[in-house]
Amino acid sequence: MCEWRSALNPDYHCRVSAEPGSDYCIFHEPGEKDVQRFKQKFYEQIDGDGPEEARNPRYDFRGYFFPTGIVASGGSREAGQLILPKEIAGDLIGGEATIKGDANFGGAMFKGSPSFKHAMIEGHASFFNARIGGHAYFEDVTINGDANFMGATIGGHAFFVNATIERGTNFVDATIGANASFERATIKGDAFFNIAMIGGDASFENAMIGGDASFENATIKRGANFCGATFKGHVGVSETKMARISLGTRRPTILWLERNREGVTLKKWSSGHMFWTFARRTFAKMDERERADAAYYFEKLWRRRSRLASSGRERLLAIVGYPFEVVFLRLPIAYGTSLVRPLISWAVLIVLFGGLYAGFPSLIGRMVKSVWTLSNWVIALHFSVTTFTTLGLGDIHPGRLLGKALTSIEAVVGGVLMALTVVVISRKLMR
DSSP states (O other), X not given: OXXXXXXXXXXXXXXXXXXXXXXXXXXXXXXXXXXXXXXXXXXXXXXXXXXXXXXXXXXXXXXXXXXXXXXXXXXXXXXXXEEEOSXXXXXXXXXXXXXXXXXXXXXXXXXXXXXXXXXXXXXXXXXXXXXXXXXXXXXXXXXXXXXXXXXXXXXXXXXXXXXXXXXXXEOTTOEESSOEEOTTOEEOSOEEOTTOEESSOEEOTTOEESSOEEOTTOEEEEEEEOTTOEEOSOEEOTTOEEEEEESOTTOSOOOSSOTTOSSSEEOOHHHHHHHHHHHHHHHHHTTOHHHHHHHHHXXXXXXXXXXXXXOTHHHHHHHHHHHHIIIIXXXXXXXXXXXXXXXXXXXXXXXXXXXXXXXXXXXXXXXXXXXXXXXXXXXXXXXXXXXXXXXXXXXXXXXXXXXXXXXXXXXXXXXXXXXXXHHHHHXXXXX
């Protein structure tokens, strides 16, 4: 008997006799084979010819090395590809199989679940307008061409975990009854999910899409998980409907350093702010106010990046306004989303100017002792606080021209920061 063993199911045993001089049957023999004889044996299996104990179950093709492509058409078997019926009543198992060509199941009807776990499809995989009553299993599959599920209907889950698709995927107008799982999948081309309907969750956790990704007008009944995902092209989320969005348990997060806190990696400047606008609105619908604020923060960052990457007058205005934006909007208040940053900014500036006054006593007329005395520091900080808050008690006054310039700068900066702090507090209270 054939000695091939499945890595996914150790209990599996091929019923077909081994080829002369080989440990494997004609289906599991990995080398060159007689295509016509392969077809003969293949059709004997799916037609149920011969004793049951000498052939594998009808649509169980696990580990097969197909020398040509497969098509579900119910047409003439004289064609170059292997022909399957248009309607398959049970499960189709193609796990660990290698197909030397296309797998074309366009328009086919599966009452069960097709499975291509750990399979290698060296051409395209087409399920265009296919009808699948159960689940679709494509974990760890490798497809060297496109994966086309346009208009397909999958009654249960669609599993593409760890899948590698060398070109693109097309799920336009597809319907998935339950979850769509693309965790750790690699799609090197475009991924289109326009007008798709997903009845459960859609997970792209740690997935990589090398081209454009479009979810425009798609409906995801539950939520989408983009934690750790990488999108190298444009991301389209116009009119996308979903109940919730996830970018990780603690992300997005507003910190002083913007890198590695977004939860998702976006490479295209032009679409980053659109993605974060969508994320902000979705977080707001979820009543996740802190994450909505973080999404707004990243929305502003990506909008600025997009303008800096543009050309002409828009780029010139972005460059001119960049220092003001960083100094007064981004660093001290995180575009109005953080109440902690203004307080930290207050403390940093008060201590900074206080240190200048203590370090150079001549800047303040009353400070004449050693700069390392505690009283000098207390006086310097007191003067810095009254200057920063524009209170101006008059008990201490600046000395020399440099001292007057520093106090003027501190007063202006302090006034602006206090006004911005009021804006942040008002925004928080109004929500």
